[in-house]
Amino acid sequence: MVKIITDTTAALSSEDAQRYGISVIPQIIHFGTDSYLEGIELGNAAFMQKLRTCRELPKTAAPPPEVFVTEFRRWAPSGEPILCIHPSAEVSGTVRSALLAMAEFPRLDIRVLDTRAVGSPLGSMVVLAAQWAAAGEDADSIEARLRSLIPRVRIYFLVATLAYLARGGRIGGAAAILGSVLQVKPILTLRDGRVEKLEQERTQQRAVGRIVELAVEQCPRDDSAHLAVMHAASPDQALALARRLARTLEVPEPPIVDMPPAIVTHGGPGLLGVSFFAAMP
Numbered sequence: 001m002v003k004i005i006t007d008t009t010a011a012l013s014s015e016d017a018q019r020y021g022i023s024v025i026p027q028i029i030h031f032g033t034d035s036y037l038e039g040i041e042l043g044n045a046a047f048m049q050k051l052r053t054c055r056e057l058p059k060t061a062a063p064p065p066e067v068f069v070t071e072f073r074r075w076a077p078s079g080e081p082i083l084c085i086h087p088s089a090e091v092s093g094t095v096r097s098a099l100l101a102m103a104e105f106p107r108l109d110i111r112v113l114d115t116r117a118v119g120s121p122l123g124s125m126v127v128l129a130a131q132w133a134a135a136g137e138d139a140d141s142i143e144a145r146l147r148s149l150i151p152r153v154r155i156y157f158l159v160a161t162l163a164y165l166a167r168g169g170r171i172g173g174a175a176a177i178l179g180s181v182l183q184v185k186p187i188l189t190l191r192d193g194r195v196e197k198l199e200q201e202r203t204q205q206r207a208v209g210r211i212v213e214l215a216v217e218q219c220p221r222d223d224s225a226h227l228a229v230m231h232a233a234s235p236d237q238a239l240a241l242a243r244r245l246a247r248t249l250e251v252p253e254p255p256i257v258d259m260p261p262a263i264v265t266h267g268g269p270g271l272l273g274v275s276f277f278a279a280m281p
Contacts, residue, residue, distance in 0.1 A: 002081045002133040002142055005071060007063060007094050008038040009087045010123040011230075011257050020130035023071055027094070027262035028061040035061075038261050047261035048233055051269065057167065060262045062093035068101030072110060081109040081139035085126050085146065087118040088193030091266070111143055116193035120228035120257045120275040121153045149277055154218055155190045156198065156211045157230065157273025162186070164268035165195060187211060188273075208241060211274050212248055218278045219249060225276040227254040232264040232271035241272065 006012065007025040017024050026037040029047065031054055036042035042050075051058065068084070075082055084102075089095040098112040115122050125146055132142045159165065165188075185207040186200040201207040219225050227245065231238035238256045246253040259271060 002083055002129075002137070002139050003075050003078070004126060004130045004133060005068075005082060005084045005098075006122070006126045007086055008260050009092060009094070009118050009262050010085070010126050011119050011260050011263070012123045012126060016123075016127055016130075020127065020134065022126060022130050023075075025063045025067055025071065025094070027063060027092075027260075029261050029265065030059040030061065032056055042261060044258055044260060044264075047264065048269065051264070057164070058261070058265050060265050062097050065097045065100040068098050069104055072101060072105050072108065076105065076108055079108075081111065083129060083133075083139060083142060084110065084112045085115060085122070085129060086113065087122055088116045088190065089114050090116075090193035091118060091195065092262075109139060111139060113143065113146055114193070115146070115153070116150050117153045117155065117190060117275075119155070119230050119259060119263055119273075120255075121149075121155060121226070121277065123257070124226040124228070124277070125149055152277040152280070153190070153275070154214075154278050155273060155275045156214050157188050157267070157271060158185060158204065158207050158211070159188065159267050160270025161268055164266055187214075208237075208244075208272070212241075212244055215245055215274055215276065216248060219276045220279045221249055221251055224279075225251075227251065227274070227276040229254055229256045230259055230271070230273045230275060231256065232259045232267060233269040234272050237272050241274070245274065 005023040008027045026039050029036045029038055029042055084098045086094045095114045102110045115125055129142050184200045185204050186197045187207055189198040229238050229242045242254050242256050
């Protein structure tokens with residue numbers, strides 16, 4: 001059976017990881033000179049507590065190739081294909097680390113997939129891959145099905161401040177200045193794996209309303225959408241958005257996903273967003 005490997009930016013629940021036997025590689029969070037393995041040494045609650053009290057904003061680092069080497073060596077005796085499913089190489093070095101490690105195992109069938117996504121859509125792809133593997137699909141079929149999902153990914157989100165994205169180089173500094181001076185609320189998206197501004201509204205309320213409109217325009221009304229609400233330290237807003245989406249789209253209330261530290265480090269507390277797979281073109 002195809003072995004599925006991902007990392008903590010997929011925001012995968014421990015229950016899903018255990019249920020499907022998915023290996024989850026931790027991202028690394030740096031607070032000053034202290035380093036923590038995400039999800040192992042530092043969970044979401046502890047991260048938020050440190051973030052509130054730290055003098056210097058945290059930084060992230062992708063897992064080094066050695067971590068992948070260890071994981072590949074662990075599964076090598078089975079001889080089964082290994083499929084690594086990771087976030088956009090535009091926002092993380094995880095894919096590069098996996099590729100470097102893969103080069104040390106030329107006789108193994110290891111495939112590294114850059115999903116051009118992060119967060120909930122990445123997690124959905126990982127779970128789907130694991131379900132397909134459990135159903136007996138081969139690596140070629142699973143990889144092809146995942147690649148067909150990549151251009152359908154839609155992520156629309158808001159942040160409380162653009163300072164986190166600007167400091168990490170995830171969005172242009174000019175946009176950060178514009179947001180802080182004019183108090184506009186930019187609606188951000190991932191376009192070809194990069195964070196870009198889609199539109200902007202004058203208030204948070206209008207920006208959330210526009211995200212709902214985008215979902216109405218683009219989100220299928222069935223299980224193929226894998227609709228989800230993402231947030232960071234905004235549970236009440238996330239719940240309100242999930243209920244509004246369910247009511248407006250006339251679908252079951254979507255799951256609410258608490259973003260992990262590696263994403264919050266760059267998006268900041270107050271991040272709120274929606275993700276789904278759009279219909280086939």
